[in-house]
Amino acid sequence: MEQFMVHVYDAVGNSWTVLFTAVRVAVVYAVLLMVLRLMGRRILGQMTPFDLVTLLLLSNAVQNAMIGPDNSVVGGLLGSFVLLGLNRMISRKTKLRHFFEGAPVVLVTRGRVIEDHLRREGVSLDELLAALREHGIDRIEAVDTAILEMDGTISVIPQNNPTVHRLRKVRSSRNR
Numbered sequence: 001m002e003q004f005m006v007h008v009y010d011a012v013g014n015s016w017t018v019l020f021t022a023v024r025v026a027v028v029y030a031v032l033l034m035v036l037r038l039m040g041r042r043i044l045g046q047m048t049p050f051d052l053v054t055l056l057l058l059s060n061a062v063q064n065a066m067i068g069p070d071n072s073v074v075g076g077l078l079g080s081f082v083l084l085g086l087n088r089m090i091s092r093k094t095k096l097r098h099f100f101e102g103a104p105v106v107l108v109t110r111g112r113v114i115e116d117h118l119r120r121e122g123v124s125l126d127e128l129l130a131a132l133r134e135h136g137i138d139r140i141e142a143v144d145t146a147i148l149e150m151d152g153t154i155s156v157i158p159q160n161n162p163t164v165h166r167l168r169k170v171r172s173s174r175n176r
Contacts, residue, residue: 021075025066025082032062033090033100101150108146111159121148132156 067075090096105117107128118125128146131154137143144159 017070018078021067021070021078022082024068025079026086028062028066029083029086032058037100037102104150104155105148106145107148107154108140108143110145111141111143113140117148123148123154128154 067079090100105121107114107117107121107123113125113128118128129140132138132140132143132146135156135158137156137158142159143156145155145157147155149155
């Protein structure tokens with residue numbers, strides 16, 4: 001029995017190791033959410049090959065920061081459970097979700113571009129015009145409202161047609 005307990009201790013580690021692993025995972029998760037939020041939602045709207053490679057390398061880069069020297073199955077599972085638990089908690093708490101996701105941003109109102117919002121969200125005027133053309137709108141003056149949604153899409157409401165169109169294929173200028 002004593003030998004079995006030694007194997008369990010080797011696999012799980014002491015309670016401090018488990019606690020520090022959980023704290024490290026939570027800290028890295030929170031920091032990455034904030035960094036992605038600060039980088040703008042456009043990076044999440046459509047992933048280019050560059051975005052995909054960056055995300056894959058980012059996950060590999062933070063792995064050791066989260067799990068530390070623990071390469072065990074238990075350490076990996078602990079990290080996974082903490083990440084899934086945090087994700088579930090944030091997705092259910094409206095205030096936390098709003099903090100990390102933000103709110104929709106109006107880019108055009110009554111035919112006028114809001115330059116500060118374009119600049120802050122990393123959307124160029126050319127990208128906005130491309131989004132409008134894709135919805136059959138040839139000039140900004142014909143737009144009642146264009147909104148950058150929380151998921152990175154652009155919704156367009158023309159002045160003479162109240163149907164909302166969503167655009168998913170506009171890329172941020174940072175991706176070029």
